[in-house]
Amino acid sequence: MENSKLKKGLTLATLLTLVTGAMVGMAWAVLINVFLDRAGPAVIISLLVASILTLFVGLCFAELCSAMPYAGGAYIYIRRGLGKFTGFIAGWLLVLAYAAMMP
Incomplete structure (x- = not known):
């Protein structure tokens, strides 16, 4: 059996994919009508703000990942x-x- 190890590192593309998947999930597909009924066009602004905040969470996880691989x-x-x-x-x-x- 070979001595295999996990690759230690996250690329920007991997980080963005993980953050987007964690943020988006299935909620937008299930609740988009409710969002549009209540907030109208402001849904776009809300999603952008949520994306930016979630990006910061992803950057924190990237730091933790590099500190504890x-x-x-x-x-x-x-x-x-x-x-x-x-x-x-x-x-x-x-x-x-x-x-x-x-x-």
């Missing part, structure tokens, strides 16, 4: 910062949150 994502960051038990709870809450977002 281990597989596990948010679980690893929380575990290293707040301890094993908190990391365990946060990891399972993330799994439940991702499952709840499924359409």
